[in-house]
Amino acid sequence: MKQTISLKNNERFLQVYKKGKRAYHKNFILYSLPNNLDCNRLGIKTGKKLAGAVQRNRIRRLVKESYRLLEADIKVGFDFIFVAKDGALTADSLEETMKAMKHLLKSARLFQPAEQTATKETKTEQPR
DSSP: OOSEEEOOOHHHHHHHHHHSEEEEOSSEEEEEEEOSSSSEEEEEEOOTTTOOHHHHHHHHHHHHHHHHHHGGGBOSSEEEEEEEOGGGGTOOSHHHHHHHHHHHHHHTTOBOOHHHHHHHHHHHHSOO
C-alpha cells in the first residue's frame, strides 16, 4: 500500500461515518470522505458479532490485499472505511472480495482504471 496509511483515529472514523458518502454491496459497506491529503487512509471494521477472531482477521486480510491490488486505480485524497457484513463470510476468496470492492468504488465514483486515464491522455494529445 504505497499511497495509503491506516485510519486509526476514532474521531476521524466517526467523522467519516457521519459526513461520508456510502456505497452498498451485499458483503460490504463503503464509507468515503475527502481528506485533503495526497494519500488515502484505509479503515476496516469487522464487528465481534460477525464471527470469531480467526474469520474476522481473514476478512481484514482479504480487504487489505484487494485494496493493495486495486490501489493504482483508486482516486487519491480520501478516507475509506470498509465495513464487513454477514455476506463477507461467504465471500471467502480474493476474487470475490476484489469484485465487491470494485463495485463499491465504482458506485462511489472513486475507481479510475489506470488504462483509461492513459488512453484519454493520448487521445487528447493527438492532432486532428
